[in-house]
Amino acid sequence: MSESSGATPASRPARPARASSTDVARLAGVSQKTVSRVMNEEPHVKDDVRRRVLQAAAELGYRRNNAARTLLSGRSRRIGVVALGSALYGPSSLLVALERAAHSTGYALSLANTFEDDPAEVLSAVDALLEQGVDGVVISEPIDMGDVSFAVDVPVLSLGHFPGLRAPRLITVGEEEDNAAAGAVATEHLLSLGHRTVRHVAGPQRWWSARGRVDGWRRALKVAGAEERPYLEGDWTPESGYRAGQELARDRDLTAVFVGNDDMAIGVIRALHEAGLSTPGDVSVVGFDDIPSAAYLVPSLTTVAQEFDTMARNGLTRLVRVIENPADEGPGDDTSTPRLVIRSSTAAPSR
Incomplete structure (x- = not known):
């Protein structure tokens, strides 16, 4: 899923058990x-x-344990969702997908938003949802919050990577490895076209997804024996992609770029165009997300699609199954197969 790296948040000790x-x-x-x-x-x-x-x-x-009270009288049939308050395509699309998937489970959702620069927000959000007596919690937190350790006393679905989280049942979907696999697929596509190496414009490295995509890019280059050049870091916005594109345009050997999300790719292509470099004639570009406008850009954008609906549906289905039958072991953690959407922004190198 797709802001800049900052100082690592201060460590927060594990909280003692709540009073009864x-x-x-x-x-x-x-x-x-x-x-x-x-x-x-x-x-x-x-x-x-x-x-x-x-x-x-x-x-x-x-604090009154409303969750326990609702279990005595029948489940609340409500799931709490902790999500980053963001208009970025990835987090907002995943939230919509969760709302859509909830209809098929018969459970309602309660939302608690967090903010990127405050690690304590996640803990406060979880507390607020537990106070409402939710049967389970979904944590969609894409940013490394530092050494934050806490426990939740209901089943949890974690959409991504959250070290330090403990729960009676913890289901993980959309791990860093999924993003690494997707980054590798994007890079391998460009190398298969004959490009000798691939530059990378990464998302902010506080985001687990951005780190995963960097890892996948590096992995594909290493397997192919291609040179790894330093990556540039953006903040998911077209403006940051544009600035990165201006720097890339000064690289005389540049023929291919993998960009960490589609919005930054739009900025990269604009900067290359202003520098007199065409896409894909001079430089091939691959994005990530498959935003709705990607197919209608000029050129249309080759990109890695994120399967938000599938992730939300599979994750919520598993969470509900565990809520209603705690003894159900269910399948292991989900992994997804990256889906590359090939359009007009990639081609064999002309030089």
Whole structure:
């Protein structure tokens, strides 16, 4: 899926286990049933007892376990989604695909957005969803948040890479290796056309997907015995692709470029054109994502398609199966086969 590298966020220690209603009852000197009555705002509880319970809950950081309550009365049939608040094509398309896939599962989605420059947002978002009593959580967090370790007490579907996450059942879809395989396919296509090497315009390296695509590009070059030149790093925008294209245009040996997403590829092609280099006559270009406009550019863009609908459908189906039958082992982690869409922006080298 497709902003610039920054400092690694400070390490965050694993959080202690949450206080229970029993802990609150012990500290307040009341029964667990009284704690439940106070938390449910039931009448006929003495004011001083209510104050003691609320004070004890505040001191312990107690939170009602709505998830457990819904399981007692029947599942909430609601899944929480933690997603990066972004208008970028990858994250926004995956979110739409999740909403579409949820209809077939019979579960509703609750969304909590996060922001790129605040690692604590993920933890707060998960807490907010658990407070709603969701049966499971989907984490669609594409950025390396640093040394963040935390546990979730319901099944989790992780769409990507999130080290430090623990859950009773953890399903992963769309790992870094999938992006590496896709990056290799894009690079191999250009090499198969006869290009001696392939330059790369990468996405921001805080993003797991961008790192995977760099790894795949390197892997394909190494297998082919082709020279690896330094990659350029963009921020997923056409503007950053344009700046990278201006730098690439000064490379007299340039004949092929693999770009980390289609928006940056658009900027690269524009810069090459302004430098007097045609695509694909002088320089072949491959993008990534297969955005809706890719087929209608001039030239139409060869790109690697992301199968968001398939990823969302398979992932949610597996998550629901685990929610409804915790003993179900199910299949292993999903891997996807990259799909290269060949159009007019790639051709054999003319020089």
